[in-house]
Amino acid sequence: MEHATELIDWSRAQFALTALYHWLFVPLTLGLTFIIAIMETIYVKTGDVWWKKTTQFWMTILAINFAIGLATGIIMEFEFGTNWSNYSWIVGDIFGAPLAIEGLMAFFMESTFFAVMFFGWDKVSKKMHLTSTWLVAIGSNLSALWILVANGWMQHPVGMTFNPDTARNEMHDFAAVFFNPNAVSKFLHTISSGYVLASVFVIGISAWYLIKRREVRFAKRSIIVAASFGLITSLFMLTSGDESAFEVAQNQPMKLAAMEGLYRGEERAGIIAIGLLDKEKELGDEKEPFLFSLEIPNALSFLGYHSLNAFVPGIHDLVYGNEKHHIMSISDKMQEGKLAVSALTAYKTYKKEGKEAKAKEALKDFRAHEKYMGYGYLKKPEDAVPNVALTFYSFHTMVGLGTWFLILFILVLYFAMINEIEKKRWLLYAALWSIPLAYVAQECGWIVAEVGRQPWAIQDLLPVGMAASNVASSSVMITFWLFAVLFTGLLIAEVKIMLTQIKNGPEAH
Amino acid sequence: METFSLYTLQTYWWLLVSIIGALFVFMTFVQGGQTLLYTLGKNEDERDLIINSLGRKWELTFTSLVMFGGALFAAFPLFYAVSFGGAYYVWMAILFCFIIQAVSYEYRKKPNNFFGKRFYEILLFINGSLGIFLIGVALGTLYTGGYFVVNEMHLSHWTKASYGLEALLVPFNVAFGLMLVFLSRIQGALYLYNNLENKALEQRTRKALKQNTILFLPLFLYVAGSMLFQTGYSYDAHSYVVSTESMKLLHNLMAYPLLGILLLIGVATLLYAIYTALFTYNRRAVWFSSLGTVLTVTVLLFILGINHTVYYPSLADLQSSLTIENSSGSHYTLFVMAIVSLLVPVVLGYIFLVWRSMDKTKMTIEEVKSDAHHY
Numbered sequence: 001m002e003h004a005t006e007l008i009d010w011s012r013a014q015f016a017l018t019a020l021y022h023w024l025f026v027p028l029t030l031g032l033t034f035i036i037a038i039m040e041t042i043y044v045k046t047g048d049v050w051w052k053k054t055t056q057f058w059m060t061i062l063a064i065n066f067a068i069g070l071a072t073g074i075i076m077e078f079e080f081g082t083n084w085s086n087y088s089w090i091v092g093d094i095f096g097a098p099l100a101i102e103g104l105m106a107f108f109m110e111s112t113f114f115a116v117m118f119f120g121w122d123k124v125s126k127k128m129h130l131t132s133t134w135l136v137a138i139g140s141n142l143s144a145l146w147i148l149v150a151n152g153w154m155q156h157p158v159g160m161t162f163n164p165d166t167a168r169n170e171m172h173d174f175a176a177v178f179f180n181p182n183a184v185s186k187f188l189h190t191i192s193s194g195y196v197l198a199s200v201f202v203i204g205i206s207a208w209y210l211i212k213r214r215e216v217r218f219a220k221r222s223i224i225v226a227a228s229f230g231l232i233t234s235l236f237m238l239t240s241g242d243e244s245a246f247e248v249a250q251n252q253p254m255k256l257a258a259m260e261g262l263y264r265g266e267e268r269a270g271i272i273a274i275g276l277l278d279k280e281k282e283l284g285d286e287k288e289p290f291l292f293s294l295e296i297p298n299a300l301s302f303l304g305y306h307s308l309n310a311f312v313p314g315i316h317d318l319v320y321g322n323e324k325h326h327i328m329s330i331s332d333k334m335q336e337g338k339l340a341v342s343a344l345t346a347y348k349t350y351k352k353e354g355k356e357a358k359a360k361e362a363l364k365d366f367r368a369h370e371k372y373m374g375y376g377y378l379k380k381p382e383d384a385v386p387n388v389a390l391t392f393y394s395f396h397t398m399v400g401l402g403t404w405f406l407i408l409f410i411l412v413l414y415f416a417m418i419n420e421i422e423k424k425r426w427l428l429y430a431a432l433w434s435i436p437l438a439y440v441a442q443e444c445g446w447i448v449a450e451v452g453r454q455p456w457a458i459q460d461l462l463p464v465g466m467a468a469s470n471v472a473s474s475s476v477m478i479t480f481w482l483f484a485v486l487f488t489g490l491l492i493a494e495v496k497i498m499l500t501q502i503k504n505g506p507e508a509h
Numbered sequence: 510m511e512t513f514s515l516y517t518l519q520t521y522w523w524l525l526v527s528i529i530g531a532l533f534v535f536m537t538f539v540q541g542g543q544t545l546l547y548t549l550g551k552n553e554d555e556r557d558l559i560i561n562s563l564g565r566k567w568e569l570t571f572t573s574l575v576m577f578g579g580a581l582f583a584a585f586p587l588f589y590a591v592s593f594g595g596a597y598y599v600w601m602a603i604l605f606c607f608i609i610q611a612v613s614y615e616y617r618k619k620p621n622n623f624f625g626k627r628f629y630e631i632l633l634f635i636n637g638s639l640g641i642f643l644i645g646v647a648l649g650t651l652y653t654g655g656y657f658v659v660n661e662m663h664l665s666h667w668t669k670a671s672y673g674l675e676a677l678l679v680p681f682n683v684a685f686g687l688m689l690v691f692l693s694r695i696q697g698a699l700y701l702y703n704n705l706e707n708k709a710l711e712q713r714t715r716k717a718l719k720q721n722t723i724l725f726l727p728l729f730l731y732v733a734g735s736m737l738f739q740t741g742y743s744y745d746a747h748s749y750v751v752s753t754e755s756m757k758l759l760h761n762l763m764a765y766p767l768l769g770i771l772l773l774i775g776v777a778t779l780l781y782a783i784y785t786a787l788f789t790y791n792r793r794a795v796w797f798s799s800l801g802t803v804l805t806v807t808v809l810l811f812i813l814g815i816n817h818t819v820y821y822p823s824l825a826d827l828q829s830s831l832t833i834e835n836s837s838g839s840h841y842t843l844f845v846m847a848i849v850s851l852l853v854p855v856v857l858g859y860i861f862l863v864w865r866s867m868d869k870t871k872m873t874i875e876e877v878k879s880d881a882h883h884y
Contacts, residue, residue: 005762056881063615063882071611075604077578078593082601086592086664092586093838103576108856111568112863119565132863163839167584167662170839262584302569319621347660361601469594470666479601486605490612493623500621 007473008465012084014480018076019450020443023485025069030191031198032062035229042225044130055133056220058202058505061498063118072487080208083476085259087457089465093169094160098150098178105396107145109135120169145192152183154458155449156251158371163371164347164363169461171366182247186449189241192233193445196405200431200438201228203412205502209432210422218506229414234406241402242303243501248452249304249312252459254384255452257315258305258391261289265322266312271299272396277389282317283382317387319381331383335377340369374461383463386454393452394444401441408434518843519833522584523558523814524807529577531806534689535799536570539563541697542638543610544690544872546630549713554874556630557618557884561877562704563697564614565867565884569860571611583846587836589838591665592647595657596673599647606640614884618682624871641693643687650676651813652736654684654822657830668825679734689820691725696802699795707870715787722783736809737762742819744832751819751830761812766810775804 036058043051077099081088086094116124116132124132143337153159158171159176203226204475206219246257261277262269275293301310311325321329343366350359371396378384412431415421453459457467513521535642544565550556559613582589593600609632616622656669656678669675676682696719702711741757744750754760762769779801786794813820814833821831870876876884 056835060882064619065617067612070568071608072609074571074575074607077575077582078600078604081578081582081589081593082604083598085590085595085842088590088594092582092589093842096579096583096586096589097842097849100576100579100846101703103572106854107572107575108569108860111572111867112860114568115565115867116863119880120867121881123869130868167664171845173843176844179740191684205517272633307781352661354868414840416635433675467595469590470664471597471672472670475672476596478520479597482601486608489624493612493616496621496623497616497619500619503622 002441004473005465007378007471007476008468010473010476010480011468012486014083014483015076015079015342016416016450017312017480017484017487018072019446022069022072022076022444022489022502023442024439024491025065025068025072026144027197028065029062029069029140029161029203030194031229032058032065032201033133033140033234035198035202035496036062037137038225040130040133040231044126046117047237049440050217053506054222054409057218059118060501061164064494064501066114066499068434068490071490075483077205081300083467083469083471084457084467087462090168090462091218091458092161093168094153094177095150095176095466097171097219098146098153102146102150103144106139106146109139110143113139119385128295135501136296139274141191141432144191149178149180149183150191151449152180152186154456156182156247157458157461160210162373164344164366165347165351167344182251185240185243185247189237190236190445192240193402193442196230196237196402197438197442199226199233199409200405200434202226203230204432204435206263208413208502211428211432213422215507216422217506220421223412223416223421227299227409227416230405231409231413231481234402237402241399245303246306252453253313254318255386255391255448257299257313257318257393258386258388258452259448260300261388261392262314263289263316264298264313265325267299267301267311268309269300269304269312270295270297271303272392274480275396280389283319295355298358315385319384321433330375330378330384333375334374334378334381336369336372337378340366340371340373341376342367344373358388372460374458374463374466376465377466378455383455386452390454391448394447398441398444398448401437405434405438405441513844513847515840515843516834517835517845519584519837520815520842521709522580522837522843523820523833524811525853526577526580526584526628527807527810527814529573529580529805530810531742531803533570533573534692535802536566536573537641537689537693538700539567539570540641541690541695542701543697543699544631544694545701545714545717546633548717549698549710551582551709551713553709554605554616555710557877558705558707558710558872558874559701560614560633560884561880562872566700567610569827570828571607574607574709584838584843585831585836586838587659587665587835588831590834591657591659591831592655592821595667596647596650596655596666596676597667598671599643599673599676600795603640603643603647606636606643610636610640610860613643618834618884625649631729637693638690641690642686645689646676647673647681647756648689649679649682649685650819651810652739652741653681654742654824654830655680656825657823657829658789658826659823659831665829679742681732682741684728684732684735685852688728691728692719692802694721695783696723696795697796703792703795704868706873719787728877742822742827742830743817744819744834746817746828749835751822751832752787757818761816761818764816765812768779768812771804772808775801777801779805793884808859814831830868830881 012189026034036055039055043055097407113132113135117136119131160171163170204220209215209219273294273296276291276292281289298308300312302308303311313327319330320328346365347359347362350362359407386461411427412479415424455463457464546556546559550559612631613629616788617626657665657667659665672830698714702714737759738756740753740755742751743754743757782794782801783793819830819832824828
């Protein structure tokens with residue numbers, strides 16, 4: 001039951017819209033809750049009321065951000081049903097579990113203690129209040145854990161078997177799903193990137209106060225907390241990023257090739273530090289993929305396979321196969337997949353007709369080919385290639401910006417420690433302008449993760465075309481535009497409110 | 510794992526889903542309260558008081574809804590696929606009504622909020638009225654059915670181009686939706702009556718309680734009566750063939766008299782709550798109404814899944830109808846999730862403790878004004 005392209009495009013567009021909007025708010029919550037918890041801990045330890053005020057100011061900013069994060073988050077969970085209903089059946093037995101656990105373990109914790117954190121200052125003890133603040137931080141990060149377990153599973157499905165009677169994948173090993181290496185590295189990389197964004201955010205706003213020569217004490221102290229937090233967590237982010245890339249190389253070689261614009265596989269493959277892709281380049285031609293590029297030799301082999309000499313397959317090898325390196329072509333996989341699909345259909349028919357012996361034969365046939373069943377739904381081999389330019393540029397933008405934030409934290413922390421930060425106006429401006437860049441880096445990260453694995457909704461198992469709900473594309477188009485208008489309106493309101501709060505400053509609070 | 514049969518786990522999960530659904534219905538006192546904002550609050554201070562009182566609870570309601578969805582997804586993925594992906598417009602409209610709630614408390618009074626205070630109040634009203642009404646309509650279709658077909662690969666599609674909106678033409682669904690709206694307003698009034706310290710508001714709250722009860726009761730009688738006496742759907746335990754059965758849900762209650770008793774206790778407790786608030790000025794009435802609502806709704810949802818009953822009939826193809834047996838997750842997943850569900854009492858426990866410590870004293874206008882953070 002392959003859907004029309006238009007429906008798939010609108011379904012993907014709607015999901016991408018929701019995810020991109022949702023992700024404008026989540027990373028700040030992930031990191032800022034911890035920064036606030038650290039600040040409140042200082043308040044409780046020192047008893048200095050000034051820290052309480054600082055904590056409350058950042059809490060106000062958090063609340064504005066948190067509300068819209070929730071608003072955009074609720075729809076994502078339900079969109080799996082509304083827009084990806086085949087998906088919900090085919091993998092819901094595994095995928096639904098982490099989502100339900102997320103609600104039970106994380107959302108209730110967040111929403112219960114959120115109220116204490118904001119309204120409990122005079123109602124509960126200092127310690128109880130501090131505990132609540134930490135629980136909100138832990139709760140929001142737990143929620144990230146479960147949703148990334150779910151996402152990690154989509155990138156690298158493990159712990160399940162296909163049940164031909166129910167025609168779906170069923171979980172048989174929860175531990176494998178939970179400890180999926182892909183999920184672990186994804187979780188660590190995502191939360192640490194959230195901490196980095198929140199640090200850049202706090203530093204940037206504090207820098208603005210220093211530029212305006214106001215709230216000096218507040219700004220300097222906030223900078224020290226945020227830059228220390230940012231420095232530690234960006235080191236963490238770099239390591240987990242490296243781990244993520246390793247996971248991609250093992251399970252999603254096509255994504256890795258697209259990330260680096262690597263068309264022809266090579267040994268001792270390098271990483272493109274800066275590069276401009278040739279728009280004319282097409283799969284299968286002999287053209288150089290880059291008009292211009294600067295390469296770090298051997299780096300990709302090392303990143304992907306932890307060996308300087310390893311062979312890294314290119315897009316061409318992955319699509320058309322490479323005998324020397326034992327890579328099966330997509331068309332061979334498609335052939336296998338089609339055999340699996342027809343064996344499954346035969347099995348169902350025989351079962352219905354009560355022909356048990358024949359059904360058993362068909363099932364055996366199915367098991368022999370099921371590994372590539374997902375490929376059976378592809379139309380042509382080239383469909384297995386994601387958008388190379390988008391993946392490549394997003395990846396390089398993300399990495400470049402991540403490196404810049406590390407440098408920024410070092411500089412800011414150094415000058416703040418020797419008490420010269422106010423004099424370095426260039427650095428203050430750089431910090432301020434890094435705020436939007438941190439958001440760009442976040443969105444790019446998700447574009448790499450999600451566009452880079454197209455056409456798969458579940459890697460190698462279920463293409464997006466097979467996963468979508470069977471509704472009229474016009475219905476999805478209507479809701480897409482409704483949500484686009486609504487989210488944009490709410491975003492404008494959010495930014496305006498936040499800017500006004502920042503302009504008024506912590507003193508007005 | 511083998512100690513529990515698949516059917517036991519399916520029943521257990523249907524019970525849990527019913528309880529979560531019932532808790533959500535109780536928690537919609539937040540939505541009910543929102544729709545009473547201008548009925549009760551006659552000046553800015555009073556309205557601020559109401560908003561701040563509800564504003565400390567709205568996230569729990571929101572989370573209950575998300576949890577309801579999450580539990581359905583994990584335990585009955587085929588329902589998730591069939592209903593959400595089929596009755597597309599109804600669910601999308603519900604989501605729309607809840608997205609707009611999430612920002613409204615926080616943004617309503619914030620300076621430079623782009624749309625103005627009134628706009629966010631309208632959003633809260635839409636959430637409380639249309640949002641709850643549509644949830645009622647969607648729940649109503651569990652009793653009246655939807656137009657879907659499930660093929661042999663368990664993939665589904667909707668046969669009406671109105672994608673769920675046709676449910677609005679069924680009187681039972683509409684009555685169900687309206688009933689939930691008035692119930693949420695009753696709960697909202699009872700909650701505010703308990704939570705606030707304000708003479709003028711108290712009187713208006715009781716008046717609103719009375720009016721909404723008068724509107725609620727006939728709707729409830731009609732809905733409950735129809736549920737029990739209308740023709741329902743059952744399936745054969747061996748062949749799984751679905752057929753109609755007159756008064757199916759009444760039969761279920763007779764087969765499980767304990768459920769019938771719980772239902773009666775639930776309804777009586779809810780009515781007692783309203784009575785005691787109206788005539789004995791009992792400020793704690795909301796505790797009774799919460800118990801009553803949770804019991805009533807749990808039973809009414811639960812009897813839909815047990816005793817070989819179809820919980821989501823298909824009007825397009827009777828044999829595509831959903832039962833807890835043909836729509837659930839696998840034995841393994843239901844078992845793992847059953848273990849996870851042991852956390853539910855822990856979660857309910859800390860919610861209760863936090864709620865109690867936060868609501869020790871009644872909320873006043875002065876408190877709202879002096880609070881460092883208020884809506």
